[in-house]
Amino acid sequence: MVGMNKKHEETDKENTKDNEEELLKVKEDLENQLKRSVADYQNLEKRIAGEKSSWIRTANKDLILRLLPGIDNLFLAEKHTQDEGVKISIAHFIDILKGEGVEKIEAVGHDFDPVLMEAVGTAAGEEGKVLEETKAGYKLFDEVLRPAQVIVGKREN
């Protein structure tokens, strides 16, 4: 009998210990969860504060990107017609864009730079130099909006 009682006591003790462990685990889990949520939230807030200023600056980005093909066509018209009126229109357009922080990437005569330009072809000429620009590229507040499409020089071998 005594032995049995003792056994009972032990099981009870074990049970309590098990329960305690379980509770501790639950508590730990919950704490972990809470910390994670709060951390995620705080990080989000920090990031939003940082992103907000860039959002404001680049809110026009999509619209400007969609306008660029229109300007591309004006450039082509100018190239083919050599019309003074078109030239003035382009200058005006570029001026407006400048006011919005858009800047044309200068390519012709410069070294090819894949960060700012996309090579669409090669031609005989000075190795690595941009010979021709087939489509103008633009930056918006120093961020590449659209790379310039260029033809790059290659030494004939």
Add this chain to the structure above:
Amino acid sequence: MGKIIGIDLGTTNSCVAVMEGGSPKVIHSAEGRNVIPSVVDPVTHVVGDVAKRQIVLKPKETIFSIKRLMGKKFSDESVQNDMKWLPYTIKSGRDGMAVVEVEGKQYTPQEVSAMILQKIKNDAESYLGSKVTQAVITVPAYFDDSQRQATKQAGEIAGLEVMRIINEPTAAALAYGLDKKNAHTIAVYDLGGGTFDISILELGEGVYEVKSTNGDTHLGGDDFDQIILNYIADQFQKENGVDLRKDPQALQRLRESAEKAKIELSSAQEAQINQPFITQGPNGPLHLTMTLGRPQLEQIVDELVQKTIKPVEQALKDAKVTVKEIDEVVLVGGMTRMPKVIDVVTKFFGKEPNKSVNPDEVVAVGAAIQGGVLGGEVKDVLLLDVTPLTLGIETLGGVSTPLIEKNTTIPASKSQVFSTAADNQTQVEINVLQGERPMAADNKSLGRFVLDGIPPAPRGVPQVEVEFDIDANGILNVKATDKATGKAQSIKITGSTGLTKEEVEKMTKEAEAHAAEDQEKKAKIEARNQADSLIFTAEKSLKDAGDKVPAELKTEIEGKISDLKGILDSGSKEDIEVKTKELSESLQKVGANMYQQQGPQDQQAGEQPAQEANPNADGQAKEEPVEGEVVE
């Protein structure tokens, strides 16, 4: 406690996502895009968009489609085939494995892939603002052990501990939570930039098992672009006798036009192709102008779309399942945005496919979820409910004033200060409302109670704070407190979120249907409330100013007050507004008049708006009880 990122290391493009606040978020590249082209210049370590821009210039030094070589022997038939069209040099390296050679140096596919992963890791770190050391990477379901091992090594070279390699279709299924939905047999249709894969998965013990895969390693968006390009060029040639494909510059613009038209026609019925001065004809410049309709496009690409069906049939056959046994279909890859593709898939399976997650991102999203599960984040994450409908109270004129807007994540609480609508009003009734309609009568009343014992005061002076508190179980506590006496009354509502889906839908629909007339009704009541408060202000001003107001002006104002009162309930919104404006103008004369008499320092009364502002209250206690201030 670093985050485990999920990476879709693709043949054409790669994508990365991470769990944040319990939901997956795609991380944009440093170039601001949601995907990174899987293109590498191994000599200069340039990766992604920037590497892609120099392909024409350095065709032998710029590596793309490296995934096709991962874990493969040089002698492998597919490698031998790919060598025919890949512009860079492929050689047999150690143990006969395929390697690429650039400027005399050999690079294993693992090393090249590692450079892509390295960029992904860097971009993720700069987004998260912390170190990233662990990742889940996806591979096609048909990848063998050697290919999986190579992918894992690539991760390790990039400094990432690869927690798990999972199958791309499995990741897509995870992204849609199909395992939670207990979808037993699913089909994942993946039409990407350069490859087509179909996989049949079966759920067993909570994990998806791949039953069969099939596909076409050289069928994808690029083929669609090419076939559209050819169509446009053929049309142009028919009309102008010039083949645009022979002029490299024209070809470049044509390629862009074809891709743009393809994308536009996924949402629009018609796409305009406008490329002036595309080339020089015998009689001067030629312009490409064309309208491409969706039916036309669908005709052009029909053959390509149909080409995907055979592998699908084969995969079903191999998995020994019938079309009817497929519980869910998942679409992956940018090409599955095309309505024609969706149509064909829907028709074949006889059910709507899952397509709500961006198909370019869905695999990375699934990988991130797997990462979240491994990191203990997903399992632990609390699933928080939202309030399906707006909760608010009724205010002057039967208007429903929202306190907690619909779709607010709960638990949430909000309080707002209201005031009385009449002089010496000693009690307010709080009618708790649920619904989207602007008028209280059209919304559901969840309960009401009265707060009394408010000390008699002019209208607008007492401050009654109404607090809404909704706990995680959707139990709403509404408490009204008179700030002067501290007397409070409250109600507990248990059924605030207990609406069936149908009820919520019905109420939302009703709100939409009645939006215009409701707005009109509300505007009228607002005009009436404004008029009412102006009358109150005018009467008070006249009383306060006493005989300082010339008799003539007093009569004028009194006349206008009675005019306005006369139409307050019967007049139209416009009439009330006109009369309100008239009264307001006359009232301004009182102030002007008094300034003239007493000098500008004295500002006892007659200012516009003449309010009994309560200076030490954070709530402005305007005369309109509708506009309490939020005090939080």
